[in-house]
Amino acid sequence: MLGFLPPVVRGVIAFLLLVVNTLFWCSLVFLLALVKLVLPFAAVRKAIDPVLNGVATAWIACNSGWMRLTQRTKWDVQGIDGLAYRGWYLVNANHQSWVDIFVLQHTMNRRIPLLKFFLKQQLIYVPVIGLAWWALDFPFMARHSKADLRKNPALRGQDRETTRRACEKFALVPTSVMNFAEGTRFTADKHKAQGSPYRHLLKPKSGALALALEAMGAKFQSLIDVTIVYPDGVPSFWDFLCGRTTRVVVRAREVPIPAEFAQGDYVADSVFRGKFHRWLAGLWAFKDAEIDGLLATRTASGDGVHLKP
Secondary structure, eight states: TTTSSSSHHHHHHHEEEHHHHHOOOOOOOOHHHHHHSSSOHHHHHHHHHHHHHHHHHHHHHHHHHHOOOOOEEEEEEEOOOOOOOOOEEEEOOOOOOTTHHHHHHHHBBBTBSOOEEEGGGGGSTTTTTTHHHTTTTTOEEOOHHHHHEEEEEEEEHHHHHHHHHHHHTTTSSOOOOEEETSSSSSHHHHHHTTTTTSSSOOOOOOOHHHHHHHGGGGGOOEEEEEEEOOTOOOOOOHHHTTOOOOEEEEEEEEOOOOOOGGGTTTTOHHHHHHHHHHHHHHHHHHHHHHHEEEEEEESOOOSBOOOOO
């Protein structure tokens, strides 16, 4: 609707709408979270958590509203039909930009339960939204370097315990546990430094996925593997707000989770860990080939579900 405006003007309008939308819905989140703090009982949590998730879902829906108002992005989405809104999913995606989170929320909102991300511990300090993530029980993970882990192996147990506690809460109401297996956003420099065997992806880190499966057991009905492609170049968040993201391609597929992955010990069992690594490497090889194909046909209109820009 506002696509006729200059990009910078659209960016300012989109940013202001995002801020107002966030402040309004976060005030409700904080109020409900305060009730949980004052009354820390399982029955109270079970009653309030669905309401909190509903508030977050409304925030995402309103974000989709200002995106439609200010942008002319063409959305080419396939694989999201038939997903169950009630249920538990483990969701995995490639990671290139902060925009990825808005893409996932926009395409998956009200199709599957609320996406809850594994976040870097530092993100809890993001004004307003960091506290909202905490109130919504998003797990904050400390990212320890290999050198730190060698000096203090006990640090490995911290993230395991954080994951276990978070997943205990997720098990109370239908939830989609989201993880970027690469652990960080893709850049050419990171790709080169890693010596990644994939053309378009960094090496996947399997720890968070494996620990979520260990903590949730057979609760997850499947893994939703999501591939995000920006055919005209990966946008910055500001580019996205300004409506310079001309096209977004999303492909999702449900992948069965081997039953044994809900029972093994990823940390202590090297054989189990090897099986898990090979399974994830297979998913990553498929994703890399899929990105190749999508980029090769980037001028095609696509046959998927086309969400209104």
